[in-house]
Amino acid sequence: MRVVLSSCFLLAACASMPEPSGVPAKARTLAEILESSPASDWRSLDAENTMYMDLPAGRVVIELSPVFAPRTVENIKALVRQKYFDGLGVNRVQDNFVAQWGDPDEKRALGAAQEKVDPEFTRAIDAGMAFTRLPDRDVYAPETGFSGGFPAARDAAAGRAWLVHCYASVGVGRGNDADSGNGAELYAVIGNAPRILDRNITVAGRVVRGIDLLSSLPRGTGPLGFYEKPEQRTPIRQVRLAADVPPAERESLEILRTESATFAAVVEARRFRRDDWYKVPAGAVDVCAVSVPVRPAKSAK
Amino acid sequence: MRVVLSSCFLLAACASMPEPSGVPAKARTLAEILESSPASDWRSLDAENTMYMDLPAGRVVIELSPVFAPRTVENIKALVRQKYFDGLGVNRVQDNFVAQWGDPDEKRALGAAQEKVDPEFTRAIDAGMAFTRLPDRDVYAPETGFSGGFPAARDAAAGRAWLVHCYASVGVGRGNDADSGNGAELYAVIGNAPRILDRNITVAGRVVRGIDLLSSLPRGTGPLGFYEKPEQRTPIRQVRLAADVPPAERESLEILRTESATFAAVVEARRFRRDDWYKVPAGAVDVCAVSVPVRPAKSAK
Numbered sequence: 001m002r003v004v005l006s007s008c009f010l011l012a013a014c015a016s017m018p019e020p021s022g023v024p025a026k027a028r029t030l031a032e033i034l035e036s037s038p039a040s041d042w043r044s045l046d047a048e049n050t051m052y053m054d055l056p057a058g059r060v061v062i063e064l065s066p067v068f069a070p071r072t073v074e075n076i077k078a079l080v081r082q083k084y085f086d087g088l089g090v091n092r093v094q095d096n097f098v099a100q101w102g103d104p105d106e107k108r109a110l111g112a113a114q115e116k117v118d119p120e121f122t123r124a125i126d127a128g129m130a131f132t133r134l135p136d137r138d139v140y141a142p143e144t145g146f147s148g149g150f151p152a153a154r155d156a157a158a159g160r161a162w163l164v165h166c167y168a169s170v171g172v173g174r175g176n177d178a179d180s181g182n183g184a185e186l187y188a189v190i191g192n193a194p195r196i197l198d199r200n201i202t203v204a205g206r207v208v209r210g211i212d213l214l215s216s217l218p219r220g221t222g223p224l225g226f227y228e229k230p231e232q233r234t235p236i237r238q239v240r241l242a243a244d245v246p247p248a249e250r251e252s253l254e255i256l257r258t259e260s261a262t263f264a265a266v267v268e269a270r271r272f273r274r275d276d277w278y279k280v281p282a283g284a285v286d287v288c289a290v291s292v293p294v295r296p297a298k299s300a301k
Numbered sequence: 302m303r304v305v306l307s308s309c310f311l312l313a314a315c316a317s318m319p320e321p322s323g324v325p326a327k328a329r330t331l332a333e334i335l336e337s338s339p340a341s342d343w344r345s346l347d348a349e350n351t352m353y354m355d356l357p358a359g360r361v362v363i364e365l366s367p368v369f370a371p372r373t374v375e376n377i378k379a380l381v382r383q384k385y386f387d388g389l390g391v392n393r394v395q396d397n398f399v400a401q402w403g404d405p406d407e408k409r410a411l412g413a414a415q416e417k418v419d420p421e422f423t424r425a426i427d428a429g430m431a432f433t434r435l436p437d438r439d440v441y442a443p444e445t446g447f448s449g450g451f452p453a454a455r456d457a458a459a460g461r462a463w464l465v466h467c468y469a470s471v472g473v474g475r476g477n478d479a480d481s482g483n484g485a486e487l488y489a490v491i492g493n494a495p496r497i498l499d500r501n502i503t504v505a506g507r508v509v510r511g512i513d514l515l516s517s518l519p520r521g522t523g524p525l526g527f528y529e530k531p532e533q534r535t536p537i538r539q540v541r542l543a544a545d546v547p548p549a550e551r552e553s554l555e556i557l558r559t560e561s562a563t564f565a566a567v568v569e570a571r572r573f574r575r576d577d578w579y580k581v582p583a584g585a586v587d588v589c590a591v592s593v594p595v596r597p598a599k600s601a602k
Contacts (some may be wrong), residue, residue: 002407002474002486003525004399004502095513096468096592098305106303121580137438139587167397167493173303176577185303191516192468192589193493196574199581201305212396212520215492219513224304273497276477279422280500286440288493 029274033265034256034293041260043149044297045208045253047242049073051080052251053101053210054237055090060188060210061251062170065150067129068163069120069204072172076183076204078113080239084184089233090217094225096191099214100173101236102184104226110184119178120202122162125154129161130259134267136284140164140195144287146258150206151287153198163203166193166288168211172202190215193288208294209253252297266293330575334566335557335594342561344450345598346509346554348543350374352381353552354402354511355538356391361489361511362552363471366451368430369464370421370505373473377484377505379414381540385485390534391518395526397492400515401474402537403485405527411485420479421503423463426455430462431560435568437585441465441496445588447559451507452588454499464504467494467589469512473503491516494589509595510554553598567594 028036049064066073079085085101088108092100125131131154133145141153144164151169154161165171169189174181181202188207207214217234220227227233242250256263270290272281329337346364354361367374380386386402389409393401426432432455434446442454445465452470455462466472470490475482482503489508508515518535521528528534543551557564571591573582 002403002476002482003393004401004472004474004488004498092304093517095516100305102303136440138440139437139585140583171305173305175303178580181303187305191492193587194590195587196571196583196590197305198583200579215396216394216517216519218517270497278501279479282441282497282499284440286494286496289495289497 028265028269030266030269033262033269034295037256037260037262039298041257041262042254042295043257045242045251045255047250049205050242051076051205051239052242052245053085053239055213055234056237057213058210059251060213061208061253062205063149063208063255064205065148065163065203067148068123068150068152068161069172069202071117072120072181072183072202072204075113075117076172076186077241079110079183080241081244082111082113083238084108084111084113085236085239087236089230089235090214091220091233092187092224092226093190093214093217093220095219097189097194097225098187099190099217100185100187102173102186104185106184108184110182113184114182116179117182117202119181121178121199122160125156125159125161131161132258132263134285134287134290136271136286138287140198146263146287146290146292149255149258149292151290153287162199164193164287165189165195165197165203166206167191168207169203170205170207171197172204174201188214193286195288208255209251254295254297256293258292263292266290329566329570331567331570334563334570335596338557338561338563340599342558342563343555343596344558346543346552346556348551350506351543352377352506352540353543353546354386354540356514356535357538358514359511360552361514362509362554363506364450364509364556365506366449366464366504368449369424369451369453369462370473370503372418373421373482373484373503373505376414376418377487378542380411380484381542382545383412383414384539385409385412385414386537386540388537390531390536391515392521392534393488393525393527394491394515394518394521396520398490398495398526399488400491400518401486401488403474403487405486407485409485411483414485415483417480418483418503420482422479422500423461426457426460426462432462433559433564435586435588435591437572437587439588441499447564447588447591447593450556450559450593452591454588463500465494465588466490466496466498466504467507468492469508470504471506471508472498473505475502489515494587496589509556510552555596555598557594559593564593567591
């Protein structure tokens with residue numbers, strides 16, 4: 001069968017192979033790396049900062065980042081807890097860009113949530129902040145890497161760090177005013193990483209499961225990919241915080257810790273592909289080309 | 302309305318704005334640039350190297366690159382002209398990666414087309430080769446830019462150039478043998494630019510219209526995103542070369558010449574966004590973040 005090989009998160013496709021030139025002799029395939037990883041290199045999702053968005057086709061699971069967007073995440077949680085999103089819809093799907101949901105008419109009451117939220121486009125670097133730096137250059141930022149499971153960037157000279165826009169990143173729509181994004185309109189990236197948005201809008205989290213439920217929706221034919229008719233929107237049955245769902249009904253997912261040795265090995269396996277299919281290893285990797293591994297939780301923990 | 306602004310190819314969204322800091326004073330918006338472009342900066346598609354793939358939802362228009370993949374393009378055209386693809390289907394849609402079409406069972410006769418084609422993963426740089434270089438660094442290649450309308454990269458030291466994998470790039474599925482890609486299985490990129498594939502597989506062209514017809518298809522649930530049941534495939538009504546379609550039935554599209562002054566201005570408008578919405582211009586752009594403008598042809602030419 002003629003194919004083009006993938007990121008290899010379908011582990012069946014990740015066979016071991018002879019040593020290509022220029023690759024460290026003891027490199028392992030991604031499958032081998034993940035299979036041999038210690039349980040301690042994985043973490044559960046924090047139920048207080050995990051959102052479930054239930055669409056007719058299934059559930060989208062979003063991990064929020066209170067480290068990078070504390071005020072915004074608090075506001076989103078306030079909206080979710082008062083059932084702000086229930087019965088609204090995905091109202092915009094722009095090809096190679098974003099799927100967006102919320103109340104396009106902005107008529108629904110914000111209740112306990114704030115109308116304006118100070119922007120959290122970047123944050124100060126602090127000493128305790130996790131940052132697993134990638135070794136390769138980046139087009140947009142002085143440094144890129146991962147912080148607490150999220151793709152991120154840093155500018156040490158400016159003392160700032162920020163979450164970057166990769167596929168499945170979740171951000172906060174806003175108007176022209178920097179403080180006009182309050183979480184009532186959210187979007188997920190469904191195309192090539194729109195890094196040009198970095199530092200211009202608050203990234204609040206990322207979809208850890210179910211991005212395909214958004215990326216495969218019909219594209220809107222109005223300006224900016226908005227649907228022209230309300231009935232074209234995909235209805236949102238409900239959005240809930242995992243913490244507000246009975247434990248037995250929560251999604252059991254584990255995320256590979258991006259500060260772990262296993263993740264460092266995953267990055268190396270991406271920089272130097274081991275599959276027999278590859279002829280020339282890239283020898284470098286873009287921050288948005290490394291998907292942080294997610295798996296069903298192994299038994300009870 | 303709270304939104305996240307796009308690549309601005311929806312021109313209505315591209316308003317003029319006051320000068321942000323750090324931006325050349327006379328920069329224009331993308332809309333202004335395109336509106337004032339001379340007709341000579343646009344070109345028609347070459348009917349001999351343009352493919353129409355007709356799906357139930359509409360037509361996908363693919364421009365082929367005989368400059369970068371002459372043998373492969375010749376083989377694809379031989380397949381198309383003997384109606385190889387008619388009645389086959391899109392048999393694989395892997396989220397954030399590719400949509401692939403052809404004969405997954407590899408039973409259909411190749412006829413006048415070759416079973417094996419020498420790989421065209423890269424080609425020699427020659428003096429006459431167009432290359433509009435981007436000024437910014439790239440993660441994967443020494444130089445990136447555009448050649449004849451296609452996103453491309455160069456390694457001057459090695460004397461090689463190649464088409465890169467961006468959103469909507471069209472490549473040639475292959476088995477583990479480098480010469481096993483003959484064009485009977487083609488894919489289009491529908492996710493974050495899989496640059497790791499560069500120099501590992503032949504890129505034969507790109508979708509210039511209708512990529513959304515592929516990117517919004519349901520994802521396959523089998524390994525590598527293949528559909529598990531044949532009836533899940535999206536049928537291909539027919540694939541034709543534009544040259545084999547009566548002129549009155551051809552798509553009238555124009556592509557901005559990537560060697561033109563207008564395109565250089567487009568790139569600068571991407572590097573320094575002029576929309577009122579943007580607060581911090583990126584000051585750099587990735588080769589896969591610049592879409593080559595396509596428009597309906599203006600009147601008769």
